[in-house]
Amino acid sequence: MERKQISNLVKQMNVDSATGPVDTRVQEIIVRLVTDLFQAIEELDIQPSEVWKGLEYLTDAGQANELGLLAAGLGLEHFLDLRADEIDLKAGITGGTPRTIEGPLYVAGAPESVGFARMDDGSESNKIDTLIIEGTVTDTEGNPIENAKVEIWHANSLGNYSFFDKAQSEFNLRRTIFTNDKGKYVALTTMPVGYGCPPEGTTQALLNKLGRHGNRPSHVHYFVSAPGFRKLTTQFNIEGDQYLWDDFAFATRDGLVATAVDVTDSSEIKRYGVDRPFKHITFNISLAKDSVSAPSAEVERRRLCA
Structure with a gap:
């Protein structure tokens, strides 16, 4: 035909x-x-059998709540980011921290604080390195943005996320930090690890057919927003991970690679209020001013809300 x-x-x-x-x-x-x-x-x-097998696959993926994971694995989310970059450029919006995928594991309603938050519940304190993340939120000209909303979430030492992993406490490794009067935020947490798609899940089953792995590098997710600025959905991936530039979800981008520095100096340990050496990551964020000539940077999609 x-x-x-x-x-x-x-x-x-x-x-x-x-x-x-x-x-x-x-x-x-x-x-x-x-x-x-x-x-x-x-x-x-x-063939008809192939059509029906495809429909059965989508049914199974939906029942397993893996369609969001599949969207990342097939590059759909990454494509939407690349398209949004082009739309911003045509609208004259340049600069700012690069966007990258949200993924399917955000949960609204995380505890809020100003300037600083401890993200972990202490259950893994003796199992994995302490991590301190800090940075400044600015506009594209470098001016600090006070009271910017920085939402952060990441996986535990097993690669699992609270709420989806019922063994974790509520909002473990999820926090919302509003920047202080200097635009700064600090998060005390634990080192995230990379992880893979559920090995027996529908996403990995399809990736197997394509000869692809389903692994992600160690990373930390962000939503960052402030009045008058375009909301930023991003994440940093951590230098040294074997999947840093081989992320099955295609989320690693230039400008979004962070280095975890070992801090062993006793005065620095004391200054940060911890009791042992720790890892430190600096992740500064630059927001572009909003524009009526570009579509909203707020993406409407179904998200879990505690």
């Missing part, structure tokens, strides 16, 4: 057959996607 025939067929089924109110945007998107799907079935000679 030729493209024109397919297009007419899809239009007949999904446009001409309408008998009630139509959401024209949804209709436009569905017609295009279904037309492209039918064209792919024709060109690739996709």
Whole structure:
């Protein structure tokens, strides 16, 4: 069947057959996607059994709550970031910390504080290195932004996230820190580790078919926002991880690689209020001013809320 025939067929089924109110945007998107799907079935000679196996896979992935993971693994989230970069550039928005993927593991409602927060509940204090993350939030000209909202979340020593991992306490390794009058924030936490997709999960099953691994490097997620500035969704990946530039979710970008420095000096240990050597990461954040000429940087999607 030729493209024109397919297009007419899809239009007949999904446009001409309408008998009630139509959401024209949804209709436009569905017609295009279904037309492209039918064209792919024709060109690739996709068999009925393969179509139904694909639908069964999506059903299983949805039931396993892995569609968000799949979106990252197939590069969909990364593509949306690259497209957003292009849109910003056309709107004259330049500079600022690079964006990268959110991933599927954010939880709204983390405890809030100003300037400083301890993120961990102490349950892994003797199992993994202490980490102090600090930085300054500024505009693209370097002026500090007071009261910027810095939301931070990351995995524990087993690569698991609180709420999704019921063994962890509520909001373990999740905090919201508002910057102080100098634009600074400090987080006392533990070193995150890299992790992989659930080995028996639907995402890894598909990655296996593609000959790909499902591993992520050690990283820390951020939402950063302030009135008058574009919300930033980003993360830093930690230097030295074997998957730093081989992240299955394609989230590592220039400008988002952080180095964890060993701090052993007793005066520095005392100054930071800890009782032993620790790792230290500096992650400064630059926000671009908002613009009416660009789409909102706030992405609407379903997120867990405690």
